[in-house]
Amino acid sequence: MSDAPGRASWPLWEVFVRSGHGLSHKHVGSLHASDADMAMQNARDVYTRRNEGTSVWVVKSSDVIASDPSERDMLFEPAHDKTYRHPTYYTVPEGVKHL
Amino acid sequence: MSVPPDIEVDAALFEFALRLGDSALVLGQRISAWTGHAPVVEEDLALTNVALDLVGQARLWLTLAGDVEGAGRDEDRLAYYRDASEYRNVLLVERPNGNFADTIVRQFLFDTWHFYLLQRLGSSNDERVAGIAQKSVREVAYHVRRSGDWVVRLGDGTDLSRTRVQAALDELWPYTGELFAPDDIDRAVAGRGIGCDLAALREPWLRHVDGILADATLARPKDGWMHSGGKSGRHTEQLGYLLAEMQSVRRSIPGDRW
Numbered sequence: 001m002s003d004a005p006g007r008a009s010w011p012l013w014e015v016f017v018r019s020g021h022g023l024s025h026k027h028v029g030s031l032h033a034s035d036a037d038m039a040m041q042n043a044r045d046v047y048t049r050r051n052e053g054t055s056v057w058v059v060k061s062s063d064v065i066a067s068d069p070s071e072r073d074m075l076f077e078p079a080h081d082k083t084y085r086h087p088t089y090y091t092v093p094e095g096v097k098h099l
Numbered sequence: 100m101s102v103p104p105d106i107e108v109d110a111a112l113f114e115f116a117l118r119l120g121d122s123a124l125v126l127g128q129r130i131s132a133w134t135g136h137a138p139v140v141e142e143d144l145a146l147t148n149v150a151l152d153l154v155g156q157a158r159l160w161l162t163l164a165g166d167v168e169g170a171g172r173d174e175d176r177l178a179y180y181r182d183a184s185e186y187r188n189v190l191l192v193e194r195p196n197g198n199f200a201d202t203i204v205r206q207f208l209f210d211t212w213h214f215y216l217l218q219r220l221g222s223s224n225d226e227r228v229a230g231i232a233q234k235s236v237r238e239v240a241y242h243v244r245r246s247g248d249w250v251v252r253l254g255d256g257t258d259l260s261r262t263r264v265q266a267a268l269d270e271l272w273p274y275t276g277e278l279f280a281p282d283d284i285d286r287a288v289a290g291r292g293i294g295c296d297l298a299a300l301r302e303p304w305l306r307h308v309d310g311i312l313a314d315a316t317l318a319r320p321k322d323g324w325m326h327s328g329g330k331s332g333r334h335t336e337q338l339g340y341l342l343a344e345m346q347s348v349r350r351s352i353p354g355d356r357w
Contacts, residue, residue: 010139031141034252041245063209 013039014064015047016057026055033058111287112225113167114187115294118179118284120160121188124178126209126339127153128345138199145245152238159231166227179198179349183338187193190329191274193338200253200263204271207246207311212278215303219295228293247311254315261316268312269320276325279304284330293311313334 010032016025028047033039039058048056067075079085102309131150137143161174196202217239220232253264279301281289288294312319328334 020126032139033141036254037248041248042141042145045148046141049144049148 010034012061013043013058014061015043016059017043017047017053018055019052020054025055026054030061106283106287106293108287108293109167109169109283111291112228112293113164114284115288116160116164116167116228117187117265118189120157120164120177122192122209122213123153123160124157125186125188125341127151127157127284128207129192130202130206131236133202146202149242149245152235152242156231156235156238159234163227163231175349179346182341183334183342184332185221186329186334186338186342187332188329188334188338189274189277190326191271191278193329193335194271194274194340195337196329197267198263200260201267201271203249203253204264204267206242206251207272208271208275208308210239210242210246211304211307212275212300214239215300216297218294219300220302224292225296234300243307247307250317251315254312254317264315265317268317271325272322274326276322277327280325280327282330 011034012030013033014030015028019030031039031042031046033042036058040056043056043058047053070079127150130153134143134150135144140293157229158174159179163179165172165174165177189209191205194201194205214236217236220228221236223232223259250264253260255261279297281297285294285297289296303327309319
């Protein structure tokens with residue numbers, strides 16, 4: 001299938017599905033499509049066929065700005081030793097649920 | 100519209116439900132043969148989805164036919180133990196898959212008709228018919244959009260895709276006449292408010308088809324001689340091969356479960 005004519009020229013799209021009201025869209029995967037309309041239809045057929053979604057976003061993969069893996073230490077390492085940023089020093093009052 | 104007095108209502112409804120069920124089943128079986136062979140994996144899944152929708156609809160219609168007949172035949176009995184001459188699908192759906200353009204054009208011509216038909220059957224005064232139609236029309240609304248989009252993409256695409264889709268259109272057009280030609284069965288169910296006037300579907304069908312063909316820069320074939328006979332069991336030789344494959348497992352181990 002991958003060597004079908006024209007296959008290489010179809011851009012890649014990232015698919016986000018919202019599984020229920022009140023939840024946020026979650027990245028579920030990617031697909032190939034020639035344009036936005038086809039991307040939306042393919043997303044519906046590939047990612048929501050088992051009743052997963054109430055809403056779908058498709059975004060051209062080339063439009064996603066991703067962090068550079070080589071900058072991981074600079075970007076994320078400094079947060080590791082700042083445990084006071086985690087809300088772990090609070091005493092949770094008795095009877096409080098859903099925390 | 101006058102009701103032919105010699106056709107009893109249940110007998111007409113039985114035949115009518117078989118026609119709808121068989122057309123959905125045969126087309127579902129046809130396009131399921133694309134599984135693993137579609138041009139891209141996304142299209143592979145999409146075609147499989149459509150096939151599953153159609154087989155699901157066929158189950159409802161054949162179950163209704165069996166209930167109306169009252170002879171103890173369920174959906175499986177009707178699907179697996181009738182030969183080609185007992186099948187009542189329109190000829191269009193039994194045409195071979197051919198290339199991708201052939202499949203898409205067959206789908207587009209059928210989907211458009213199917214949509215307008217189910218839309219009208221949704222207000223049938225038989226609530227079983229209305230129920231199946233209302234459930235199915237939501238699925239078919241999506242089928243119509245998908246197959247129409249593909250006709251536009253292929254027609255307004257490359258020279259090769261355009262040549263193939265026009266050829267498919269020219270070849271399949273003579274199979275569209277049967278969709279709009281009511282016989283006594285159709286008139287019997289329409290006259291009782293169970294079915295609808297098939298001839299009246301042609302106008303909205305043609306309007307939609309013309310719109311898509313214009314976007315696709317394709318030429319609508321001239322109306323000439325039209326094939327018919329599927330609805331009364333006179334099929335092309337292609338149906339026999341399809342049924343042989345579809346029915347072989349069930350017939351070789353009857354009643355088995357898996």
